[in-house]
Amino acid sequence: MTQANQKVKEQFNHFLSKKGLKGTLQRNLILDAFLDLDRSTHIDELYLLLRGKHPTIGHATVYRALRLFAAAGVAREINRGDGLTRYEVASGGKRRDYLVCIDCGTVTEFDNSTVEQFQAEVAGSMGFSIQSLKIELRGVCNHCKAQQG
Numbered sequence: 684m685t686q687a688n689q690k691v692k693e694q695f696n697h698f699l700s701k702k703g704l705k706g707t708l709q710r711n712l713i714l715d716a717f718l719d720l721d722r723s724t725h726i727d728e729l730y731l732l733l734r735g736k737h738p739t740i741g742h743a744t745v746y747r748a749l750r751l752f753a754a755a756g757v758a759r760e761i762n763r764g765d766g767l768t769r770y771e772v773a774s775g776g777k778r779r780d781y782l783v784c785i786d787c788g789t790v791t792e793f794d795n796s797t798v799e800q801f802q803a804e805v806a807g808s809m810g811f812s813i814q815s816l817k818i819e820l821r822g823v824c825n826h827c828k829a830q831q832g
């Protein structure tokens with residue numbers, strides 16, 4: 684367990700106690716698997732991964748857990764326009780933002796530390812503390828534009 688992952692777990696537990704919810708064993712297993720994966724995943728993939736080790740975990744439990752991670756700000760939802768909602772760890776790791784082509788579905792990640800700083804300033808000036816955010820620019824990629832002439 685890395686320090687960053689430990690922080691994510693603390694953040695999640697904090698969220699649960701604020702909501703008056705208890706951490707469950709299954710939810711912890713799901714969170715561990717999600718953090719260990721260290722990349723974006725979707726419900727079916729995470730479910731299959733978990734089921735191998737913990738046959739009692741149900742698909743709906745994984746689904747609810749991921750939604751809860753997102754609500755807690757420890758996971759980010761990524762929508763690549765292919766109808767599949769993916770999730771990735773929202774904090775601890777490096778921020779990842781996306782350019783999504785609405786024609787071919789190509790996703791390009793970009794780093795936006797300048798934008799991030801600006802957002803923090805704007806939020807701060809309005810007395811708002813950011814829990815999570817996601818940047819996804821949707822449009823048409825170079826390749827598709829060239830094909831469209």
Ligand SMILES: [Zn+2]
Nearest residue numbers: 784787824827
């Ligand atoms: Zn494209």
